[in-house]
Amino acid sequence: MNSVTEKKHDQVDQGEAEADDGVSAINLLRRFHYGEPKATATTTKPPGSVLPALLNPYRDSSAIRYQYPLYLAPPSGTEETVLAKPAGEQLLDALNELAPGDDDARILKDNLPWIERFIRQKLNDPDPVDAPAVFAEAAARLQEQLDLEQGSAEKLAAELTRLENAVAPGGKFLGYGPHSSLHLMVHAIRHRNEHLRAAFRQQVDKHIHCLRSLLEVEKSKAADTKDDVASGYLDTGALTGMLEQRAHGSVHMPQARRERIERALQDLQSWQDDPVLVRFVGKLDDPSLIDLPLLTIVDSDKPCETATEVFSKDAAEFARLFAAARIATLETDDNYDPAIHDSWFASFDWQAFSDEEMQLVTRVVALVSADYIAGEGLPSFSHLLGSRLPVHVLTWVRAYDNPAVRPGDGPFDAYRFELASFGVGHRQVVVAQSSAARHEDLLSGFLCALDSNRTSLHLINRGTQTKTEKPLLDAWFVASAALESRAHPFLLINPDRGDHAAQRVSFGGNPQAENDWPVETLKYRSADGETTEMDLAFTFADYALLMPALHEHFRVVPSGFESPDLVTVADYLEADEELVDRLVPFVWAIGEDDMLAKLVVSRTLVFACRDRLNYWHTLQELAGVKNFYVEEAIDRIIEEQQAKIEAEREQLKKEHEEELENVRSEAAGDAMGQLVDVLMGADLSSVMGGAGQLATMPASEPV
Secondary structure (H helix, E strand, O other): OOOOEEOOOOOOOOOHHHHHHHHHHHHHHHHHHOOOHHHHHHOOOOOOOOEEHHHHHHOOHHHOOOOOOEEEOOOOOOOOOOOEEEHHHHHHHHHHHHOOOOOOOHHHHHOHHHHHHHHHHHOOOOOOEEHHHHHHHHHHHHHHHHOOOHHHHHHHHHHHHHHHOOOOOOOEEEOOOOOHHHHHHHHHHHHHHHHHHHHHHHHHHHHHHHHHHHHHHHHHHHHHHHHOHHHHHOOOOOOHHHHHOOOHHHOOOOHHHHHHHHHHHHHHHHOOOOOOOEEEEEOOOOHHHHOOOOEEEEEOOOHHHHHHHHHHHHHHHHHHHHHHHHHHHHHHOOOOOHHHHHHHHHOOOHHHOOHHHHHHOOEEEEEEEHHHHOOOOHHHHHHHHOOOOOOEEEEEOOOOOOOOOOOOOOOOOOOOOOHHHHHHOOOOOEEEEEEOOOHHHHHHHHHHHHHHOOOEEEEEEOOOOOOOOOOOOOHHHHHHHHHHOOOOOOEEEOHHHOOOHHHHEEOOOOOOOOOOOOEEEEEEEOOOOOEEEEEEEOOHHHHHOOOHHHHHHEEEOOOOOOOOOEEEHHHHHHOOHHHHOOOEEEEEEEOOOOEEEEEEEOHHHHHHHHHHHHHHHHHHHHHOOOOHHHHHHHHHHHHHHHHHHHHHHHHHHHHHHHHHHHHHHHHHHHHHHHHHHHHHHOOOHHHHOOOOOOOOOOOOOOO
């Protein structure tokens, strides 16, 4: 539990004075929220050490395990290889495989976190380092640190030697830093292209051998003809028809075919197997990247335009190579038809490349700033996205900023220009919006783009704060917070998956993707010492609190002050319109004193929260997580089913009542019939009894 304490104000006499003070305080905070300058000047900004309440446990990142450093596996030539894993996870998986029992390698298992911490501390420079060498140093230091007796020491040394085999030669350890995403991209390109280049080199050698053999056979034919003594007495022109009827192997090769084979052979032999696999176009000053032999840096102030030129130049050279390889295959199989293939190869360019051939072309990556492509570079950026050129555009995005903001304006003075939506609008572009803090999502975007042979756009948040001398949180946690707060959601669009959004869109990298905001539980100690919990939504306002430059949008609520008008930002955004004007939104924060505090949020920042939430709902609908039309259809179907059920119930009720009425009528009819039968056929004498004699006519009197 986080040892956070809730502040309580001193008990005072309850009366009108206190009530008046409360009204004045909430009114002052409300005026700040609405942007009144006087209220802004008379309220208190939060201290620089304040953090969102949910992030306070991560102040000291040295004792916290997270995904970095990564273990980068050496290229193996198979797509199934896991390119990168957290170093601790790599070592733990290998150790569990070597010692599956709970008591096996107990000393090493208990000290594996120490090795992981040593590796992280060793990576002061975030550039990749040789993994076997670092692990060997960690193993030696661990043995010195433990200073075990001889038997246990020998056993531990043997276990460390076996574990060292899990760190393959050529593997790297990569720490988290500003250029981690570029290192991972280069790593992905190596895995995809090194073995392809090696296989193609063998294929080119085979083509060269086959074409040489064809020319050697033709040369031997010419030598045989020249050495024939009788050749001087023969009219070769007169024998043309006869030669055409001879076996195919003895017929001389046409001049046009021989020249075509010679040109193809020359193109294949002149190909230099350049080790460069990727060209970065733009500005890059990372020595560890610049010195890599498999990449080059093309300096440019207009990266999108220059990247187009670089790719076109590389593609033209590969077009000659691929055309020569295809001609070699056709000639070797004797399938070249000049009527068909001459015109085809005359206009052969990158648009005719097969998917396999396109994978061999040197990758071109334009490194551009978000401000540039959202401003003056927008036309060239848009033109590149619509060009169908398989060029990758990579830009780093500040999740709290608006890349299209005008000079002098604040980041929340206008709706945010969403570069991902701009990329999606070009329809046939791979769009990957991801975070460097989530290496799996980052690599999935890189691999999707590399395999698709399409133009791609990579929008990456790194969590770095260039204007902050000493950030309160490690950059990895800041980047994670951008993902959590919907400031920079994960999104991957792959047009190759199909024409429907449900097929194209990947959205699973977002935490609690079905909710507006992720909700987590905060544990704290109340003023009376009781442990208390409350669920908090992590909103964009919480993320903005990580940026000292945005602290002007927050003001401290007096310690212990309570008011029904104070509501969290998440509740404020869900409030009814008639109540909003009365409410004052705030976020929970914690300072260095480990005391909970409320910070009122400006209306400008709340507008930004609403804007981010609106964009989040758009992405949810695009991904099918929450689709308005689907939900509307479900509600309509439910209503129709309920109406149908109600109609059926009414019909059954009506039929039942009619059936009861029929039964009653039939029963009454039967009873009346039985009564009539009784009355018409019954003997009534017994009813009359002895006193019931029949009357007779009296006898007539005599006269």
